[in-house]
Amino acid sequence: MMVAVFLAMTAALIFGWLGRRDIAIACLAACFVLAVWLFLFEIYSPDYGFRMPWIRT
Amino acid sequence: MARKSLISASAQKTLAQLNYIYLLLMMLVIACILTAAMTLQYRYGELPCPLCLLQRVALFGVAFGIMQNFRQGFSYQNTGFSLMFTILLLVVSIRQTLLDIYPRPGHDYIGSAVFGIHMPVWSILIAATILIAYALKMSVLGGDEYLEKANIGKFPVLRRIADILSVILIALCVVNLVSAFVQCGFGQCHTSGYKLLP
Numbered sequence: 001m002m003v004a005v006f007l008a009m010t011a012a013l014i015f016g017w018l019g020r021r022d023i024a025i026a027c028l029a030a031c032f033v034l035a036v037w038l039f040l041f042e043i044y045s046p047d048y049g050f051r052m053p054w055i056r057t
Numbered sequence: 058m059a060r061k062s063l064i065s066a067s068a069q070k071t072l073a074q075l076n077y078i079y080l081l082l083m084m085l086v087i088a089c090i091l092t093a094a095m096t097l098q099y100r101y102g103e104l105p106c107p108l109c110l111l112q113r114v115a116l117f118g119v120a121f122g123i124m125q126n127f128r129q130g131f132s133y134q135n136t137g138f139s140l141m142f143t144i145l146l147l148v149v150s151i152r153q154t155l156l157d158i159y160p161r162p163g164h165d166y167i168g169s170a171v172f173g174i175h176m177p178v179w180s181i182l183i184a185a186t187i188l189i190a191y192a193l194k195m196s197v198l199g200g201d202e203y204l205e206k207a208n209i210g211k212f213p214v215l216r217r218i219a220d221i222l223s224v225i226l227i228a229l230c231v232v233n234l235v236s237a238f239v240q241c242g243f244g245q246c247h248t249s250g251y252k253l254l255p
Contacts, residue, residue, distance in 0.1 A: 002110055002241045006234040009117050013227045016125055028121060028138060032145070035114050039149055042107050 001041075005034045064203065073207030076198050077127070077215045083190055084123045084222045087116055090183060091229050094176075095236075103168045104240060104248045108153045112180045113233060115149065118142025119187060120226050127219035131204035136191065143187045150180030167248065 008031035016024035064072070094113060097103045105113070122139030126132070154177045157167075168176045209216050242252045 001244075002107065002246050003234070003238045003243060005111070005114055006230070006237045009114055009121075010227070010230045010234050012121055013117065013124070013230050016121060016128060017223060017227060019128065021125070021129055024121075024125075025138075028118065031114065031118065032141065035111055035145060038107070039111055039145075039152075042111075043152060 001034070001038050005031055005038060008034060069203035070207060070211070072198055073204050074212055074215070076131075076194070076204060077209060077212060077219075079190075079194050079198065080123050080126055081215060081218055081222065083187070084120055084219070084226070087120045087123075088222055088225050088229065091116055091226070091233075093171075095229065095232065097168060098236070101169070104250070105246075106153075106167045106248050107246045108149055109167060109176060110233075110237060110246060111149050112146055112153075112177075115142045115146035116183075117226070117230050117233075118145065124219075124223045124226065127209050127216065127223065130208055139187070140191065143184050143191075146180060147184035147188075150177045150184060153177035154181060 008027050012024045012027035012031060015021075015027060091113060094105070094109075098105060119139045119142045122135040122137070122142070125135040125138070129135075153167075157175070157177070171179065174182075209219065237246070239253045240246055240251050244252070
């Protein structure tokens with residue numbers, strides 16, 4: 001999944017550089033959504049998630 | 058409207074130039090930070106954790122917004138992109154710092170400390186600095202209306218430097234893409250080693 005995030009960001013940068021702004025923004029939006037999704041997965045996953053027991057009540 | 062008439066054409070050009078220099082400096086700092094992160098990874102073998110990689114992505118997102126100002130002309134939409142990814146950087150880095158703020162056996166901070174500060178804490182400082190930088194730019198250099206008329210093409214030297222920095226940032230992102238693929242494959246990322254390397 002991390003590869004997809006970086007792929008979308010790379011595509012956004014390259015399309016932005018080439019002047020294809022609409023495609024670049026679409027890639028950037030995809031990257032943002034994927035990154036947020038991956039972040040939430042990382043912190044909530046029971047297998048891979050990072051827990052913070054000291055701030056749980 | 059009254060404000061526009063008070064600023065002469067030469068002052069508008071100077072303000073536009075300062076604005077572009079400011080944005081260039083921001084892009085340069087981001088490129089340096091990302092290069093430093095990759096140096097730590099390849100030179101000292103400190104593999105990035107998943108949240109660390111997301112922080113790199115957020116920094117590239119900030120750079121995207123700045124780059125677009127040089128490629129497509131100034132727009133507040135570009136500033137919005139940069140701020141959106143700055144907030145992402147802030148949220149991810151605060152979460153990671155909270156994760157390690159309380160000492161637990163086997164759960165140390167990822168990577169070595171730089172000037173006594175660990176990477177996620179640096180990320181918080183970087184995100185806060187970007188927010189402060191934008192706040193300063195907007196309040197000191199004004200409403201930016203003049204930038205719509207002052208295309209970057211009027212400043213060829215700045216344009217050239219921006220092009221070079223943009224290519225460097227794109228190259229860094231491509232290297233990160235390949236690196237993430239070698240480290241994570243198509244699955245979860247781990248700091249224990251590169252998944253695709255023996």
